[in-house]
Amino acid sequence: MTEFEPKIIAFVCNWCTYAGADLTGTSRIKYAQNVKIIRFPCTGRIDFMLLLKSFGEGADGIIVSGCHPNDCHYTSGNFHARRRWIMFRGLLDLLGIDVRRIQYSWVSAAEGAKWADIVNSTVNTIRELGPYTEYEKVAGYLEKEANQ
Amino acid sequence: MIELINKAKALLESNAVQVVIGYGKGTSNRTRAIFVTQSDDCDKLIFDSRCVQNLAVYLTKSEIKKLGKPAIVAPIPVLRSILELAVENQLTENDIVVLGITPESEIVDFDTFANIEAFLATHKIVIEEKYHEIIRLIKAMPVAERFAYWVKELEPCFKCYACRAACPLCYCTRCTVDDNQPQWISVPSHPLGNLEWHIMRAMHLAGRCTDCEACFNACPMGIPIHLLTKSMLQDVNDNFGSYGPSLEKQNTLSSYKPDDKESFIR
């Protein structure tokens, strides 16, 4: 049996974390390859539905990352996002969607090493949690159980 | 209720309003929303403990708007909804006449939304202890069990959208579930689609919900969807201070503080 390789989607803002991840690369810092990065203008634009869709399509973990407080390119996008994350996280927790599978972080354009650390630690967390089979079972309902 | 009837009559006769949205006798032991346009019909207005439907939902419906300026019979849950609609710029003071009803069944006129807010300050939303208890019990379950619990609870949902239709704050003319480019939520009812729909519904009400329970009352299948919004209401309280609509401040998710606290962002 091959070892479980977590599939992780990262939603990052264009101005800080994306640039930070770029710096990780140009600094030749090696980090886990399990992450697929999707770039957004701002964390304020990252709709919670995108996170749900990621799980629905088979992601085992998610990273959401943007500019540090007070550093938002649009002044307040990350402040709004933070409030939404607080509410969303509480709701997911009530529903039993494992909040440990979503890592939120602030990574600036200068924090290449922090990005590598976030990715590595998230991959480790998800590796310990294992594949998200509970969600997959619900998402794959139609293929498996329809017409019963 | 003679006072209510007389007030309604006077409003219609003076043409101050063209319709009174109130409660009337329904089938069996039920009550229902009625729309009185003739002063002679005002006798049909009633109010008692069975009148739980949130009438504020009709304030934004096009079919009702066509009837003209309304007066609305407003017990506390309706007042809260009116205030929230005002906060969200869906109503102005000129749009409606509010016939408030206190828990002691007294009729109170509200000339301004500020008066409604002042009145509601003494009638704050209280989440009943029994709900706190249920939410505590659910949260105490191991995460996988909790997930299984909700998947099973939401299973009977056949997406009739009665919860959405009955909610005074679901006034969007085109809901996200009706959008298909992209298709955020599956149209058919199945476990994933149901889960996504109820998360979306709760999230879109986060910091706006006034805990009127119209969604739960409307659900034909008796799904406890109000637990989601109640829990979120508590989250608003715990993270951002008080909950409930206020003309002074914006909705929770329309605003922020630079020093909002959280413990999970790295």
Next chain:
Amino acid sequence: MSNPNIYIPYLMKIEKITLEAPGVKTFRLKFENDEDAEAFSFKAGQFGEYSIMGVGESTFCIASSPTRKGYIECTFRQAGKVTSALALAEEGDVVGFRGPYGNTFPMDEWKGKNLLFIAGGIALPPMRCVIWNALDTRENYQDITIVYGAKSVDDLVYKDELAEWRTRPDVRLVTTVDPGGETSDWQGEVGFVPMILEKTAPKAENTIAIVCGPPIMIKFTFPVLEKLGFTEENIYTTLENRMKCGFGKCGRCNVGEVYVCKDGPVFSYEQLKMLPAEY
């Protein structure tokens, strides 16, 4: 259909894509399976459900003539979810097709008569099927007149075919564009279809008028036709309503008691007048 499951579409390969006007495309579709192609037949006026797997189905008429065998064509404007996905398809891609559904234009009853086609904008496709059907069996009909209008010159569809019809001695073609939609070299008429129709003044005697266009055009065209002497039973149109199944089960296309998908889409003005305003 050959498959007992009525929801399963034929698989069709897009053989050719023609860009007709901004946002309007014509697909020529060929059956992937030769037996399906062999067994398939349809008549003028019928429609089908075209689909992109994973996106959904959309309803359009069959725009090619039943006299042209081996393929079908459809013309659509990119508007909703499915048509947007179809618009992204390329030649060689496979799409789904269910059909043919619905009733037909009574081409046999019209033998020996003059035919007058009146169409507006994207409503020429359902009529194109009838026009080519009549032209391919030209000996069956007397005079053929086509009055076609669009918002602008650019919005006229089937430009090559319009050019062909214009030069044919056995067809009288009148094209028009809405005021302001003309170009400097526009040779046709300028004005709304009902007005141009009145000006063209085709004779009503022994003539069948087939009208198709946006509701507003239809509304103003019927009175003009009546003024010209056309009787209700000699005016035909084809209706569109939102559909899902195409065979009278999904329950949304009905106009009163009449299902557009099964009892229509072709109606005479006489029939239409009996229906409630639910279309």
Next chain:
Amino acid sequence: MQTENYLIRKPSLEKLFNNLISGGKTVIAPKAKGNLALFDKVQAFGEITEDYIVTTNSAKSVVFPRTEKLFSYHKSKEKTEITDASSSAFPDVILWGTRPCDAAAFVPLTDTFNGDYKDIIFNNRIEKVILLSFSCSRSDDSCFCTSVNSGPGNTSGSDVLFTKLSGCEYLAEVMTPKGQLLVSENIDLFETKTSEDKEKSLAVVATRFNQEEIQAKLQNLFENPVWDDKSRACLGCGSCAYVCPVCSCFDIQDEAHGNKGTRLRCWDSCGFSMFTLHTSGHNPRETQGARWRQRILHKFLYVPNKSKIAGCVGCGRCSRSCPADINILETLTSI
């Protein structure tokens, strides 16, 4: 076929249930959930509730599930493959505890899914369903089965109809070959019964209107203020249609995961504003009144005109479930 009557006692009824379960059948029966009784899968006799007039949800989902796979597809660069869902193995279902109105609803449902275009998935499903109905001994204000040619002891649509006679005795009327086969496989549980004393055990449901009269009136009632009047409080949800045992309007939707996916048929409701909305923005049924009219006319005019059968079985579910207390009987009796 000739109706056969038997007598069965409650303990034998439980044995019959156990035989069906051990025979591998899926049994769908009324189960209590809070104040509601809902049709649901049951495993043990004790799970079944008898305390219900009709269940909140109808039994139609057994033959017309709210989400039905029509086919699945797999796309690759070379070709598109389709897997027909109608050939999959549909379960043997026993519908236990349907009321005569529930059973009667299978008549118009079968009519809709047949005709010129036969829906093979529906037919494959219904072929494997056996209805073991129970007559009504109670009714409420919302019931009006007797006004639509049915009744609390009506046998139409049922394979076997049980009527509770006294204490623990049930009359079993065997109506169809399917029912006959089921009884003959469990014949030791049944006793012969000759005398007929069913009527006095049935609920009394007053006749509220004459269906033919309503049909005749509706013929010319398309433009009428009654539609707006009676639907003014309508919230535009789909609960009436979704709890209705006859409503069968549907939507067809695709769901894709990468290069594979399914085409599904799912419930839809004429009460939704989007139901008839054109892409252009034009809506032939613009108002809630027009939608309410469609619902009434479809059931009480269009279906009877076309198929000579009732499009409503009088179960009253729509009225009971309506969050705005819109009452179908009230509309019908006011026209």
